Amino acid sequence: MTATESHTEVRPADAPEETPARLIPEALPLMPEDPPRVGEFWLRGRLGANAAGYLYTAADEHGREAVVAMMTEGSADDAAARDRFVTAVDEVPGDAVLAHNDADDDDLALWVAIGPIRADDGSSAAADERLIAERRGEDVLSAVLMDRIPHVGRFRGPDFLHYWEGRRRPGLFRIWPLPWPTSLRAASRWALVLSLITMAIIMALAVFLAWLLFRNAEPLEPEPVIPTPTGTTTVTVTPTTPPPGSGSPSGSPSTGPSPSPGSPTSGIPTGLPSTPGSPGTGDPGDKF
Secondary structure (H helix, E strand, C coil): CCCCCCCCCCCCCCCCCCCCCCCCCCCCCCCCCCCCCCCEEEEEEEEEEEECCEEEEECCCCCCEEEEEEHHHHHHHHHHHHHHHHHHHHHCCHHHHHEEEECCCCCCCCEEEEEEECCCCCCCCHHHHHHHHHHHHHHHHHHHHHHCCCCEEEEEEECCCCCCCCCEEHHHHHHCCCCCCCCCHHHHHHHHHHHHHHHHHHHHHHHHHHHHHHHCCCCCCCCCCCEEECCCCCCCCCCCCCCCCCCCCCCCCCCCCCCCCCCCCCCCCCCCCCCCCCCCCHHHHCCC
C-alpha cells in the first residue's frame, strides 16, 4: 500500500451500526408537590418516575451527590409494596446505600439515597458513577412495581394492575425543623434581599400612615377629676312650704294648718270634724 492510497475502511452492508453511548439525562425541575429535602439530602431535580416512585438528583450539605429513590403515595400505603422496596434496598451493595429512612415509619414514604457520585468534572468516571446510581434506583422502583418479573404461563385476561397505580403523587414526608438553604445561588440571594427590602418598606409605610391618621385624634381617656376638700358635704334643701309673706296662688291667705315638713300632702282635708251647733257647720237645712 502506497502513501497515496486511502486508508478508509469499507463497512459491510450487513454489519450492525454502532450505537452511541448513553447520555446522562438532564434532571427536570422539581414540582410543587415534591419535597425540598429528605433526610440530609436536598433534592435538585427529577430524573425519572413511574407508578412506584420517583428518582431525584440530590446533594447533602457537604456537597456529596446522590440519587434518591422515593415511593409514591399509593405504593407507600401498600404493606407488600413497602416490603418489596426494603428487600430491593437490601440487595444493593452496602457501600452504595448512603442513607435511608426507617421501615417502621408507616405514615411516611420510604426513600433511599444511592451513591457515591463524584462531582461532575467532565470525566467518564463521574458519568459512570451517576449512571450506576441511577440504574440501581430504577431497579429498586421496578422491584416495587414488579414490571421486570417474567410472566409465567400464557397471557389470559386483562393485564395486571396495582390498585394504587393511580395515586402517583410523591409520598408523605416530614421535615422538622424546617429546612433552610445553606447555599444560595446569585439569583436566590437577590430575590431574598429584595423581598426583605420590600417587607421593610411596607412596614415603614404602614407606621407612617398610622401616624398621619392618629396624630390629631382626641385622647380617649376622660379629663381628670379634681378632688374636693375633705370633710365637706353638699346638702340639697327642698322647700315644702311657701316662704313667709307670700300668699296662696289664688291671692287669699291660707287659714289651714301648714303641713309639717316631711308629711305627705293630699287633696283630702286633714282638719277634725266640727261639733254640732258650731257656726258654719251642721245640717245644711239650717241655712234656710
